Amino acid sequence: MKQSHLFTKTRREAPKDEVSKNAQLLIRAGYIHKEMAGVYDFLPLGLRTFEKVLNVIREEMNKIGGVELHLSALQNPETWAKTDRWSDENVDAWFKTKLKNGAELGLGFTHEEPLTALMTEQISSYKDLPVYAYQFQSKFRNEERAKSGLMRTREFVMKDLYSFSKDEAEHTKFYEQSSDAYGRVFERVGLGDTTFKTFASGGSFSKYSHEFQTVCDAGEDTIYIDDERKLALNKEVYDDPQVYEATGLVKENLREAKSVEVGNIFTLGTRFSEALGLSYKNEAGESVPVFMGSYGIGPARLMAVVAELLSDDKGLVWPESIAPFRVHLVELPSDNEEVSKEAAELYRELTEAGIEVLWDDREARAGEKFADSDLFGIPLRVVVSEKTLAAGKFECVERASGHTTHKSISELIGHLTA
Amino acid sequence: MKQSHLFTKTRREAPKDEVSKNAQLLIRAGYIHKEMAGVYDFLPLGLRTFEKVLNVIREEMNKIGGVELHLSALQNPETWAKTDRWSDENVDAWFKTKLKNGAELGLGFTHEEPLTALMTEQISSYKDLPVYAYQFQSKFRNEERAKSGLMRTREFVMKDLYSFSKDEAEHTKFYEQSSDAYGRVFERVGLGDTTFKTFASGGSFSKYSHEFQTVCDAGEDTIYIDDERKLALNKEVYDDPQVYEATGLVKENLREAKSVEVGNIFTLGTRFSEALGLSYKNEAGESVPVFMGSYGIGPARLMAVVAELLSDDKGLVWPESIAPFRVHLVELPSDNEEVSKEAAELYRELTEAGIEVLWDDREARAGEKFADSDLFGIPLRVVVSEKTLAAGKFECVERASGHTTHKSISELIGHLTA
Numbered sequence: 001m002k003q004s005h006l007f008t009k010t011r012r013e014a015p016k017d018e019v020s021k022n023a024q025l026l027i028r029a030g031y032i033h034k035e036m037a038g039v040y041d042f043l044p045l046g047l048r049t050f051e052k053v054l055n056v057i058r059e060e061m062n063k064i065g066g067v068e069l070h071l072s073a074l075q076n077p078e079t080w081a082k083t084d085r086w087s088d089e090n091v092d093a094w095f096k097t098k099l100k101n102g103a104e105l106g107l108g109f110t111h112e113e114p115l116t117a118l119m120t121e122q123i124s125s126y127k128d129l130p131v132y133a134y135q136f137q138s139k140f141r142n143e144e145r146a147k148s149g150l151m152r153t154r155e156f157v158m159k160d161l162y163s164f165s166k167d168e169a170e171h172t173k174f175y176e177q178s179s180d181a182y183g184r185v186f187e188r189v190g191l192g193d194t195t196f197k198t199f200a201s202g203g204s205f206s207k208y209s210h211e212f213q214t215v216c217d218a219g220e221d222t223i224y225i226d227d228e229r230k231l232a233l234n235k236e237v238y239d240d241p242q243v244y245e246a247t248g249l250v251k252e253n254l255r256e257a258k259s260v261e262v263g264n265i266f267t268l269g270t271r272f273s274e275a276l277g278l279s280y281k282n283e284a285g286e287s288v289p290v291f292m293g294s295y296g297i298g299p300a301r302l303m304a305v306v307a308e309l310l311s312d313d314k315g316l317v318w319p320e321s322i323a324p325f326r327v328h329l330v331e332l333p334s335d336n337e338e339v340s341k342e343a344a345e346l347y348r349e350l351t352e353a354g355i356e357v358l359w360d361d362r363e364a365r366a367g368e369k370f371a372d373s374d375l376f377g378i379p380l381r382v383v384v385s386e387k388t389l390a391a392g393k394f395e396c397v398e399r400a401s402g403h404t405t406h407k408s409i410s411e412l413i414g415h416l417t418a
Numbered sequence: 419m420k421q422s423h424l425f426t427k428t429r430r431e432a433p434k435d436e437v438s439k440n441a442q443l444l445i446r447a448g449y450i451h452k453e454m455a456g457v458y459d460f461l462p463l464g465l466r467t468f469e470k471v472l473n474v475i476r477e478e479m480n481k482i483g484g485v486e487l488h489l490s491a492l493q494n495p496e497t498w499a500k501t502d503r504w505s506d507e508n509v510d511a512w513f514k515t516k517l518k519n520g521a522e523l524g525l526g527f528t529h530e531e532p533l534t535a536l537m538t539e540q541i542s543s544y545k546d547l548p549v550y551a552y553q554f555q556s557k558f559r560n561e562e563r564a565k566s567g568l569m570r571t572r573e574f575v576m577k578d579l580y581s582f583s584k585d586e587a588e589h590t591k592f593y594e595q596s597s598d599a600y601g602r603v604f605e606r607v608g609l610g611d612t613t614f615k616t617f618a619s620g621g622s623f624s625k626y627s628h629e630f631q632t633v634c635d636a637g638e639d640t641i642y643i644d645d646e647r648k649l650a651l652n653k654e655v656y657d658d659p660q661v662y663e664a665t666g667l668v669k670e671n672l673r674e675a676k677s678v679e680v681g682n683i684f685t686l687g688t689r690f691s692e693a694l695g696l697s698y699k700n701e702a703g704e705s706v707p708v709f710m711g712s713y714g715i716g717p718a719r720l721m722a723v724v725a726e727l728l729s730d731d732k733g734l735v736w737p738e739s740i741a742p743f744r745v746h747l748v749e750l751p752s753d754n755e756e757v758s759k760e761a762a763e764l765y766r767e768l769t770e771a772g773i774e775v776l777w778d779d780r781e782a783r784a785g786e787k788f789a790d791s792d793l794f795g796i797p798l799r800v801v802v803s804e805k806t807l808a809a810g811k812f813e814c815v816e817r818a819s820g821h822t823t824h825k826s827i828s829e830l831i832g833h834l835t836a
Contacts, residue, residue, distance in 0.1 A: 005485060006485065007485065007537075007540050007541070007546065007549040007551065008540055009539070009540055033536050033539070035489070035490045035492070035493075035494060035532060036494045039490045039492045041489045041490055041532070041536065043487050044485050044486060044487050047486055047487055050488075065423065067424065067462050068462060068465055069459065069460060069461050069462050069465055070460040071453070071459045072453045072459055072573050073491070073558075073573060074453070074457045074572060074573050075453075076453060076454045076457075095515040095516075095523075096516075097513045097514060097525065098513075100562050105513075114453060114459070118459065121451070122425050122426055123425070128425065131425040133425065138556060142517065144518050154492060155491055155492050
């Protein structure tokens with residue numbers, strides 16, 4: 001993409017009302033726009049990174065047998081009344097609205113109820129199980145106070161997967177697979193070393209659930225980490241003696257850290273299937289409630305945590321897996337027409353080789369271009385200038401390390417497609 | 419994808435409360451699920467077709483210089499008050515909701531206001547123009563009565579593109595490009611012959627706008643068609659003598675038809691830019707309001723119209739461009755293990771050749787499998803059975819024409835990748 005087609009401008013200063021580092025950087029770099037407190041728009045660069053995060057998650061969900069669908073945001077109160085989650089006394093996250101005839105509707109803050117109700121039409125026999133259905137879908141949550149930039153918002157896309165199993169044994173097997181898949185997601189987006197599988201309380205149907213917590217000073221949570229075992233406990237269970245028995249963790253060996261919850265997996269058991277009448281006939285012909293689990297990741301929060309943790313004082317630093325482009329081709333101003341021609345040729349060849357390139361073809365000073373490039377955080381900057389033209393090699397600078405090499409077109413393509 | 423992983427079941431009968439043919443077929447085939455009146459979920463097959471429609475539109479929008487972004491659904495009343503479109507007296511489509519502190523928010527039914535407001539931060543000089551920004555984003559419209567299945571719903575994804583130009587001349591050039599791009603979209607999804615560019619009234623800033631209307635008995639609109647010129651008029655302008663002068667159409671030559679609006683393009687002029695303060699400095703240093711246009715397509719409505727028009731008494735018939743899969747590999751029941759092995763091998767080879775295949779690997783009767791296959795509407799059915807095994811060639815049946823051939827694996831792959 002030519003940068004001259006990108007309508008967004010970078011900003012030296014973040015808006016004064018934006019206190020979180022992730023939103024400051026993402027706004028300054030033109031990735032997002034703040035619509036109002038807790039509500040953000042994705043601008044072209046931000047949407048590209050966001051979509052890459054979705055694709056990483058999608059690939060990992062498909063690998064464990066997930067099937068993608070998409071449910072509505074508008075919610076029917078009747079369905080939620082069956083699980084006692086319609087009233088504002090029981091659930092404080094609802095945004096509610098009304099039809100013209102006065103009938104109330106909700107905006108989904110999660111989707112256990114409608115999906116369980118839907119599955120009553122699809123699941124009737126043990127032969128229909130298990131089912132692993134997931135979506136990337138906009139949730140609405142009426143947060144009292146929205147803060148922390150993209151980390152806690154009132155409208156956000158969530159990857160929510162729901163598992164429907166014959167029994168607890170089948171469920172547990174998938175729960176572990178899902179846990180491993182989450183580990184791979186965080187690894188692939190650059191948070192592998194800082195993200196800990198964390199024991200949390202389990203609610204009514206299992207002793208523990210699990211959160212995935214990324215250590216981050218801007219986080220709202222506190223966890224207690226065993227670095228060697230790469231496990232943690234959250235505050236809910238930290239003082240519960242049983243958790244140490246169950247996990248073998250030793251309280252004295254844990255270190256405390258601020259963290260952000262980037263994912264969670266829950267055993268739901270039969271709470272929703274019983275309330276909504278989702279049962280199946282087993283091999284003996286008996287009617288049995290389906291055993292469920294739910295598994296969430298907020299892709300925008302993940303993007304925010306990466307922005308928060310992997311950035312430096314010059315701007316964003318994306319891992320290749322979720323960078324909006326792989327190469328930032330920076331053409332420096334010159335009176336020599338050959339510089340532009342060379343940049344165009346390089347853009348063409350890289351693009352043809354399947355490499356995503358943002359080409360800074362604007363008329364602007366070199367200093368401005370480099371500052372924007374640093375702020376954008378694209379993994380590899382390739383500079384085309386009179387100097388590189390004379391040398392026959394382009395200057396290639398890795399954004400993360402600053403490591404600089406000089407490569408010909410063929411060396412560069414060889415390097416990027418290796 | 420193996421059909422045994424697809425949790426949806428086909429239905430012989432549509433739900434009784436569903437009167438529209440498109441929704442009846444799509445529900446029976448397991449493409450969509452009705453959540454409530456005017457609100458549908460996309461099940462895996464439906465989501466695949468829907469995503470293909472999005473991609474066709476995305477490609478055509480990118481070709482004319484569109485840049486993709488994504489705005490929020492939650493809307494700030496302050497922005498809409500500036501154009502007098504917040505009050506329910508002026509706009510009857512709003513769904514409104516409230517923050518915990520009692521402040522009202524809206525759910526966007528369109529996005530002229532927030533995008534124009536956003537652009538005031540990005541556009542300041544003639545050098546920043548033109549800008550063509552588009553999104554695929556969920557709109558919410560509080561329709562009095564939702565009917566016609568997916569054709570008119572209360573929650574739906576819209577492709578909305580907004581153009582920001584220096585002046586009317588620059589705008590008009592893009593308006594025509596956009597019109598051509600729309601023509602290509604409808605052509606690619608199989609509605610080229612039945613869709614007519616239709617003159618409609620233009621509102622305050624231009625004499626005419628244009629709708630794209632597809633002739634369809636289930637449509638809510640009436641248009642008047644000149645088949646030779648492939649143009650039409652809608653009801654608003656049919657009795658306006660000026661439209662005949664402007665277009666050269668002759669009233670007596672027009673035929674009346676029921677139709678569905680599948681797209682529209684509007685000249686907005688400076689109505690929104692003036693109200694929201696979006697201006698730029700021209701080359702003479704003068705401040706000038708940006709000249710705008712808007713361009714909408716509802717991808718789910720498009721999918722519904724294709725379902726309505728291209729189906730037959732056996733079920734859906736998708737064009738290749740938007741079919742959920744290209745090949746439906748139907749393995750017939752057999753005691754001979756070689757049949758399953760052959761199906762698995764064919765699935766592997768087709769998938770490796772980049773062809774999307776749904777493999778009916780279920781234990782079910784041949785009749786049931788064929789009926790499901792017809793209902794699904796995947797363009798090519800390839801049958802693997804004892805008979806085809808003996809013949810060394812697979813039976814290949816085109817869904818649309820019923821045309822049948824017999825091909826070896828290599829002939830089939832050659833045919834599909836030609």
